[in-house]
Amino acid sequence: MxxxxxxxxxxxxxxxxxxxxxxxxxxxxxxxxxxxxxxxxxxxxxxxxxxxxxxxxxxxxxxxxxxxxxxxxxxxxxxxxxxxxxxxxxxxxxxxxxxxxGEMVCVLPPQHPLADRPMISASDLSGLPFIGLERGTRLGEAVRDSFARAGAPFQPTVEVRYCNTACVLAAAGVGAAVVDPFSPRQNGGSGLVVRPFTPTTQAxxxxxxxxxxxxxxxxxxxxxxxxxxxxxxxxxxxxxxxxxxxx
The missing domain is CATH 3.40.190.10 (Periplasmic binding protein-like II)
Structure with missing residues (x-):
């Protein structure tokens, strides 16, 4: 024992x-x-x-x-x-x-005048409230390049560092934004219309x-x-x- x-x-x-x-x-x-x-x-x-x-x-x-x-x-x-x-x-x-x-997409609030379009171009966003990504960031420079390729002016109303910030502002009605395809999925993309963006910009x-x-x-x-x-x-x-x- x-x-x-x-x-x-x-x-x-x-x-x-x-x-x-x-x-x-x-x-x-x-x-x-x-x-x-x-x-x-x-x-x-x-x-x-x-x-x-x-x-x-x-x-x-x-x-x-x-x-x-x-x-x-x-x-x-x-x-x-x-x-x-x-x-x-x-x-x-x-x-x-x-x-x-994937490809960069355009996010808009549901009441946006372009919300019914099946695809959004850089030229479509000219003259409308737009949320841009910070200059010097990888995605920010990619979006600027896409506007340059389209011959469209890049004139953001608000400039942010992160795509998820742009999505939050777009959902609140601040304007449209061009972001990576992942960020709109946060919280189910609540309050956002997501459309393909042209010219095609890879992410x-x-x-x-x-x-x-x-x-x-x-x-x-x-x-x-x-x-x-x-x-x-x-x-x-x-x-x-x-x-x-x-x-």
Whole structure:
């Protein structure tokens, strides 16, 4: 009996270690750090993270929202194992994979005079209240370039840094905006009309990681979740962009 009492604690520890090993084998435990720019942080990542953590209740995640420069810095410094951003310039030491290739869209309040049109051009927006993206940002410069290609003046009434801010203002009736295809999905795109925008302006989403070390099994598992969400996004994108209202 004395030996049994002494060994009981050992058997309990052995069982705990076995459970821990099983969790590690099945990617259920561990720590994962992620950084993302706002369009992806508020759209594709939350749903992927939900399913990922539901199957791995012991996993702990660090998730931060940063500007593009912060994503590159976070991945290179290994503060985050995975980064997600729209657009990419080559950076030594960073590997990448395309998550989704979409096109910039025009968002308008339902009462907007252009809301009934199936497609909005840069020229259509001339002379109307317009919410522009900040000069010097990757998406801001892409939108300016699209207006230049169309020979249309770029004269924003309000200038903002982030696409989700532009969506909030558009829904409030401030004016139209040209944004990435992810941002209107936040909160179901409530109060927004979403239309294709011409000239076509690509918005490519990337996932990034450091080439200095191999990805952990948890990171690989999360990338698979993102791929699933991307496939779902591909199937629903046409409906979202062409419907009278998103959400």
């Amino acid at each position: 004395a030996l049994y009492k002494e060994s009981e604690a050992i058997f309990a520890l052995h069982a705990k270690l076995e459970n821990r090993m099983r969790d590690l084998r099945e990617n259920r435990a561990g720590h994962l750090a992620i950084v993302a720019t706002p369009p992806l942080a508020y759209s594709i990542i939350p749903s992927a993270l939900s399913g990922f953590l539901r199957r791995r209740p012991e996993t702990r995640v660090f998730f931060d929202v940063r500007r593009y420069e912060g994503i590159i810095e976070g991945v290179l410094s290994r503060v985050a194992e995975l980064g997600f951003a729209l657009g990419l310039t080559h950076h030594p030491g960073i590997a990448h994979e395309v998550v989704h290739t 490519v989403a990337y996932m990034l990681w450091s080439e200095a070390e191999p990805l952990s099994r948890l990171a690989k598992a999360f990338l698979n979740e993102i791929r699933k969400e991307s496939a779902l996004l591909e199937r629903t994108a046409p409906h979202q962009q062409h419907g009278a209202e998103s959400g």
